[in-house]
Amino acid sequence: MDFSLPPEAEDFRRQVRDFLAANLTEEMIEATRDGTIHSPSLHRAMADRGWLSGAVPAELGGGGLDPVELCVLIEELQLHRAPIDALGVAIVTVSMVLEHGGDHLREAVVPRLLSGEALACFGYSEPESGSDVAAARTRAVRDGDEWVIDGSKMWTTMAHVADYVVLLTRTDPDVGKHEGLTFFVVPLDLPGIEIRPVATMGTERSNATFYDGVRLGDEWRLGDVGGGWRVMKTALKYERGIAGGQFPSPPVVEAAVDWARRTSDGAGRRLIDRDDVRDRLVRAMIDVEVARSFAYHTAALASDGVMFGVEGSMTKLFASEAYKKHCSWFLDLMGAEGLRTAADPGAHMGGRIEENFRHAPVTAIYGGTSEINRNIVAESHLGLPRAR
Amino acid sequence: MRTWYSTDQEAIDSAFGAFFGAESPIETVRAAEPTGFDPELWASLAAMGGAGMALPEPRGGGADLTDLAVVARQLGRHLAPVPLIEHSVACRLLAAAAAGSARVRQGEAAPVTESRTGPDLAESVSAAESGPGPDLAESVSAAESASGPDLEALLAELAAGDRIATLTLRPVTSGQARLTPAGAVAGAVAGFDGADLVLDLSEPPGSAVPNTADLPLADRDLTGATAVASGPAAARLWAAARAEWQALMAAACAGLAARSLEIGVAYVMERRQFGVPVGSFQAVQHGLAEAAVRAEGGRLLAHRAAWALGAGRPDGNRLAAMALVFCAEAARFAADRALQYHGGYGYSAEYDVQLYYRRAAGWPLQMGEPAALVAELADRDLGPRGEPAAGTEADRGERAAG
Ligand SMILES: Cc1cc2nc3c(=O)[nH]c(=O)nc-3n(C[C@H](O)[C@H](O)[C@H](O)COP(=O)(O)OP(=O)(O)OC[C@H]3O[C@@H](n4cnc5c(N)ncnc54)[C@H](O)[C@@H]3O)c2cc1C
Numbered sequence: 133m134d135f136s137l138p139p140e141a142e143d144f145r146r147q148v149r150d151f152l153a154a155n156l157t158e159e160m161i162e163a164t165r166d167g168t169i170h171s172p173s174l175h176r177a178m179a180d181r182g183w184l185s186g187a188v189p190a191e192l193g194g195g196g197l198d199p200v201e202l203c204v205l206i207e208e209l210q211l212h213r214a215p216i217d218a219l220g221v222a223i224v225t226v227s228m229v230l231e232h233g234g235d236h237l238r239e240a241v242v243p244r245l246l247s248g249e250a251l252a253c254f255g256y257s258e259p260e261s262g263s264d265v266a267a268a269r270t271r272a273v274r275d276g277d278e279w280v281i282d283g284s285k286m287w288t289t290m291a292h293v294a295d296y297v298v299l300l301t302r303t304d305p306d307v308g309k310h311e312g313l314t315f316f317v318v319p320l321d322l323p324g325i326e327i328r329p330v331a332t333m334g335t336e337r338s339n340a341t342f343y344d345g346v347r348l349g350d351e352w353r354l355g356d357v358g359g360g361w362r363v364m365k366t367a368l369k370y371e372r373g374i375a376g377g378q379f380p381s382p383p384v385v386e387a388a389v390d391w392a393r394r395t396s397d398g399a400g401r402r403l404i405d406r407d408d409v410r411d412r413l414v415r416a417m418i419d420v421e422v423a424r425s426f427a428y429h430t431a432a433l434a435s436d437g438v439m440f441g442v443e444g445s446m447t448k449l450f451a452s453e454a455y456k457k458h459c460s461w462f463l464d465l466m467g468a469e470g471l472r473t474a475a476d477p478g479a480h481m482g483g484r485i486e487e488n489f490r491h492a493p494v495t496a497i498y499g500g501t502s503e504i505n506r507n508i509v510a511e512s513h514l515g516l517p518r519a520r
Numbered sequence: 521m522r523t524w525y526s527t528d529q530e531a532i533d534s535a536f537g538a539f540f541g542a543e544s545p546i547e548t549v550r551a552a553e554p555t556g557f558d559p560e561l562w563a564s565l566a567a568m569g570g571a572g573m574a575l576p577e578p579r580g581g582g583a584d585l586t587d588l589a590v591v592a593r594q595l596g597r598h599l600a601p602v603p604l605i606e607h608s609v610a611c612r613l614l615a616a617a618a619a620g621s622a623r624v625r626q627g628e629a630a631p632v633t634e635s636r637t638g639p640d641l642a643e644s645v646s647a648a649e650s651g652p653g654p655d656l657a658e659s660v661s662a663a664e665s666a667s668g669p670d671l672e673a674l675l676a677e678l679a680a681g682d683r684i685a686t687l688t689l690r691p692v693t694s695g696q697a698r699l700t701p702a703g704a705v706a707g708a709v710a711g712f713d714g715a716d717l718v719l720d721l722s723e724p725p726g727s728a729v730p731n732t733a734d735l736p737l738a739d740r741d742l743t744g745a746t747a748v749a750s751g752p753a754a755a756r757l758w759a760a761a762r763a764e765w766q767a768l769m770a771a772a773c774a775g776l777a778a779r780s781l782e783i784g785v786a787y788v789m790e791r792r793q794f795g796v797p798v799g800s801f802q803a804v805q806h807g808l809a810e811a812a813v814r815a816e817g818g819r820l821l822a823h824r825a826a827w828a829l830g831a832g833r834p835d836g837n838r839l840a841a842m843a844l845v846f847c848a849e850a851a852r853f854a855a856d857r858a859l860q861y862h863g864g865y866g867y868s869a870e871y872d873v874q875l876y877y878r879r880a881a882g883w884p885l886q887m888g889e890p891a892a893l894v895a896e897l898a899d900r901d902l903g904p905r906g907e908p909a910a911g912t913e914a915d916r917g918e919r920a921a922g
Contacts, residue, residue, distance in 0.1 A: 133529065133586045134522045135824045136831065141521075200521055389902065405905045410898035411891070417901060418842045425820035429523040436522075446813045503806070510805035513812055514785050519802035 135428070137200060144201045148208040151181065156214050165474065167337025168293055169217040170251070178219065179248030187223045188246075189370075189434075192230035203378070203431035207424075210379040213484075217290055217336070218251050220377065224370045225252040225298055228354060229317065232363050236351035237317055241296060250295040252317070255285040255341060256364070262286075263504050265300065266309045266361060270343060272301035272316065279316065279353070281324075281346040287498070288341040291327045294320055297341065300364065303357055313360025316352050318343075334491040369439065371499055378427040378447050380455040380488075380495060385416045387484040388462040394480075403465065412461045419454040426450055442512045449505040452495035459489040523820065529590045532583075536591050539568065540598035546872050552601035555728045556736040557705045562602045566681025574608035575615050580679040585764060585830035589771040589823055596775030596851075599879055603686060603702030603736060605768045610685035610710050611678050613761040617717060617748045618671035620757075669719055669746055674708060683707040684724075687761055688740070690888050692718065695743035701886045703738030704728040710761070711742055717754035720745035733882020763829055763840040766893075769884055770822035770843035776883070777815035777847070777854035780876040784808055784858030787873075791863075804861050811854040818847035838900055841893050848884035855880040 137145075160171040178184060187202045188194020197205070202223075209216050222245045229237045244250035261267040270283025281301060291297055297318045304312035320327070324346040330338040355363040392404035392413065403409045426447040433440045462485045463470045474483035496502045510516040525533060543564050552558040565571060574588055575581030583591070592605055677683040686706035688697040692713045700709055704727060709720040720742045728736045749757055785808060788799030798804055825839035855877040859866040866873050887893065899905070 133525060133823055133827050135827045136521060136833075138521055392902075402906075404902055407891075407895070410902060410905075411894055413902060414894045414897045415845075417897070418846050421824075421839065421842050422817040422821050422846055425523075425824050426817055428521070429820050432521045432523045446816055450813055450817055506806045506809040507802075509809035509812055513816075514781065514805075514808055516785060516789070516805050516808070517797070517800050519805050520796065520800045 135425075137204070137428075138198075141198065141200050141204050144197075145204045145208060148205055151177070152208065152212045152214065156212055160215060161213050164215045164335065167331070167335065168290070169215045169336050170290065170293060171215045172248075174214060175218050175222075175251075176248035179246060184219070184222055184226075184248060185246040187219075188226050188230065192227055194226065194230070199431045199434035200428070203427055206377060207379045207427070210377060211382050213383050216377070220371065221252050221254060221290065221294075222246070222248075224254075224367055225296070225317075227370045228298065228315075228363055228367050231366050232315075232355035232359070233317070234351065234353070237354060241317055244295070251290060251293060252296045252298055253288055253290040253294040253320075254367075255288050255291075255297040255299040255318075256367075257285060257287045259284060259286045259340075263501055265364065266313065268300045268302055268313065270299065270301045271305075272303050272314055274303075275347070278347050278349055281316070281318070281343045281348070283343050285341045285343075287330070287338050288327070289336065289338040291320060291339040291341050292329065292337075296320060298354070298367075299343075300360055303360075307358070310361040311358055313364070314357050315354035315360045315363045316348065317354050318346065318348060318352060322346050322348060332494070334494050335487055336491070336494070368500065369441070369444070377495070378423060378430075378451045380451060380492070381416065381420050381423065381458050384455070384458050384462060384485060384488045385413070385420060387481045387488075388416070388458075388465055389413060391462075391466055391480055391485070409465060412465070416454075416458045416461070419450075419458070423447070423451040423454060442509060445500070445505040445508045446513075448499065449502055449509070452492075453502060455488075455495055456492040459485065459492040463489045523823070525590060529587060532587055533590050533594065536570075536594040537597070539565070539570075540594055540600050544598045544600040544602075546599075546875070549599045549601055549875060553734040555704055555726070556601055556731075556734045557603070557702075557728075558601045561600065562681060562684070565602055565604065570604065571607065571681030572611070572679030574611045575675065575679055579615060579675055581611070585767065585826040586823065588768055589826035592768040592771040593775035593819070593822075596772030596777075596883075597779040599776070599875060601734075601736075603684060603705065605765060605772060606686040606702040606706070607678070607684050609761050609765045609768065610687045610706075610708065611675070612764060613687060613710055613717075613757055614671060614678070614685065614708070614719070614748070615675060616757055616760070618675060620749060620753060621671065669721060669748065671748065674721070678708065685710065687711065687765065688742075689762065689765060689886055692742050692745075695741065695745070697740045697742050699729060699731075699737045699886070700740040702736050703740045704736035709740055709742060709745070710748075711745065712754065712758040713742075715750060715754070716747035717749040717757055718742060718745035719748045731882065733879045733885075735879075735882055735886065737886070759837065760829075762887075763837040766844040766887065767822060767825040767829055767840040769887070770818065770825060770840070770847035773844075773847035773851035773880065773884060774815055774819035774822050776876055776880055777811065777818065777851040780851070780855040780858040780873065780880070781808060781812055781815060783873050783876070784854075784861055787858075787865075788861050798861065798863075807857040807861065811850070811857045814846075814850035815854050818843065818850040822847055838897065841897050844884060844887065845890055845893055845897075848880075848890060851880040851884070 155174055155177045160174055182196055185194050186197030226242050226245050229242055245252055256265050258268055272279045272281045297320055299316045299318045301314055302312050303314040324344045326342040328340045330340055392409050395403050397403055430440050430443045430447050470486055472479035473486050507519055543561050548558055572580040573583040588608055595604055678685050684706045685708035686702035688700050688711035692711040697711050705724050707724055711718050722744055725738050728738055731737050788804055789797050791798050822843040825843040828839045829836035859873045859877045862873055865871050
């Protein structure tokens with residue numbers, strides 16, 4: 133066994149750090165306060181470096197970045213609090229298109245996404261279906277050479293800034309729910325599409341999107357008619373694990389350590405000298421190392437050509453649940469001061485802990501809830517039957 | 521980067537899995553409960569070269585720490601009643617001490633051991649009622665101060681498994697090593713008294729202190745021990761040995777956790793209530809799944825720690841302590857879920873899951889209170905209590921809240 137990162141990955145980490153020092157500004161991080169966790173200029177700068185195309189699996193025609201390097205990229209970006217919502221979506225969308233898409237999508241969409249010129253978003257969830265994503269009801273009906281789409285999607289995050297939505301639709305309501313699904317890449321400027329903002333308690337804004345007689349050609353179809361579930365599996369495979377944001381905790385731990393060093397309790401003792409505080413800080417650091425072990429393991433498997441499955445679920449489940457716990461601990465650690473939001477100039481470290489506390493719950497919900505991931509672990513890792 | 525076993529390690533894993541499966545079935549584990557040790561199992565282990573494998577290759581070994589972690593995990597899975605982890609770590613420790621004193625003889629390095637630490641030890645000897653008198657202790661010390669114990673001969677005995685070695689893990693105070701791991705059966709006990717690395721070669725008692733986890737624990741009197749290293753060299757050797765034990769014990773706990781879950785899964789698939797296997801209830805599944813994630817995360821961290829120590833990485837000791845803290849909790853949680861989902865039968869002596877439950881608690885506790893380990897990690901990562909870490913001086917007094 134050898135857990136050392138390959139020298140190329142260590143080199144690459146230095147490149148990412150240099151890149152962030154030169155390109156990531158406090159203003160970019162500030163700008164995400166409007167809820168859109170995306171910076172066009174940072175995104176394009178990463179595309180210019182070839183990191184978007186590099187992150188697409190080599191067997192699909194991308195490549196240049198090993199999965200371990202992609203893992204390092206995400207680790208560094210998260211460590212530096214860079215806004216990266218568009219990155220994962222771009223990588224996963226391009227992977228889906230390259231694995232399942234026809235010539236038109238490959239030519240019209242892929243280059244624009246990889247250059248950072250265009251953005252995509254995911255339209256899987258609906259008002260009535262989330263975890264049971266295969267129950268999607270948004271209809272796509274064939275009309276000559278065209279398709280007509282009617283329905284609505286919930287949680288179409290980034291739709292208000294994106295060019296395309298990767299849309300899961302039902303093309304055949306008369307077969308089993310997994311059989312009647314078909315994917316489309318839908319340009320968001322088509323007539324009949326409406327995007328309404330959805331505010332959240334956390335740091336990000338999402339959208340509800342509505343599709344009313346939206347017409348588009350068959351060249352926008354992604355994968356076979358009725359083959360949507362296979363495409364969905366590809367998407368989830370790339371999302372959980374590689375582009376999943378496996379390192380949410382380190383910036384919060386950093387803020388908590390800083391707070392504990394600077395602050396005394398009522399009895400005149402520095403918080404960092406107190407046993408209970410030290411205990412929680414160390415336990416959070418241990419969780420960070422466990423999460424890192426999971427993330428590197430998953431990446432190393434991918435690098436070796438093994439497509440991970442349940443490992444991705446474990447990585448995501450552990451990292452997000454630990455992150456929620458840490459945010460909750462550290463909010464407590466700050467006492468009443470922890471309540472100041474970033475809007476208050478007196479907030480410690482820009483209100484980072486408060487902000488993360490409101491952000492954390494969503495990480496255990498989107499991209500597969502913790503319960504769904506526990507189902508996956510129970511079934512594929514422990515061999516238990518489908519739960520009742 | 522290879523976060524999984526090498527081909528050799530796969531062979532080691534399956535060889536030890538098969539060995540413990542055949543030689544240490546659960547009946548053997550139960551039969552060994554009074555002492556926590558099965559001499560026959562130890563003999564077969566020695567016969568296959570297991571006793572000496574941790575030693576350097578010229579001494580008949582050659583397994584590195586990542587290999588030993590693979591073996592430790594199998595030992596944990598099977599609850600094998602042999603002190604292989606302690607013996608392996610002590611072998612590495614004594615081989616390092618021997619290499620150190622060889623360099624001294626060749627005039628290459630500062631002495632690993634100065635002369636004997638007569639006064640302290642003699643004092644504690646005279647204080648100990650049952651121990652030999654000070655005169656005897658002094659004469660022993662005088663006799664051995666010339667050459668120290670014959671480590672070369674000892675290492676040969678350890679390699680063959682003719683003698684079992686261990687380490688006290690916790691510091692020796694006043695010559696007493698309470699609840700020494702493997703103390704019931706080890707004829708070579710290494711300990712650290714704050715200044716010296718000492719070695720005691722007296723006969724083991726052969727019987728264990730009755731304990732929660734059926735471990736071969738014994739209170740050992742080390743007043744007759746001799747120093748094999750002292751000063752900074754001794755502290756370094758001791759710190760390394762502790763870290764190695766932590767990493768290997770973490771791997772054993774991860775194995776114990778994984779096996780507990782297999783036992784739990786098998787039971788919940790067989791046991792039916794309300795007309796269905798209880799394993800089809802989601803509450804049961806999620807408890808087991810949560811435990812599985814922690815067991816797997818712990819396994820990865822334990823292997824990573826063993827690798828970091830073996831590769832001499834600066835964060836090796838840190839990762840080893842972290843791995844032990846995490847794996848100890850993961851093992852306890854896994855055994856707890858497995859026991860819980862057995863219902864009443866899990867609490868009965870007849871079912872094996874209780875064996876895992878007790879050992880999950882007892883094995884890592886040999887190191888002492890987990891909070892102490894966490895406190896050590898805090899000192900390392902956050903700086904000692906009360907002393908601002910370097911660079912934070914300017915922040916002092918910059919109070920933000922009351
Ligand atoms: C901020 C935000 C951004 C998002 N962005 C996107 C996006 O860009 N694109 C997109 O398509 N979706 C997006 N989502 C949607 C997200 O993927 C869903 O919220 C998630 O899959 C859960 O679905 P749901 O909200 O309908 O909850 P439900 O599925 O209704 O679940 C409710 C509760 O029941 C539990 N539950 C459901 N099924 C099971 C089961 N079988 N076993 C045990 N427990 C179960 C769930 O875990 C949860 O606790 C986003 C969500 C949020 C909040």
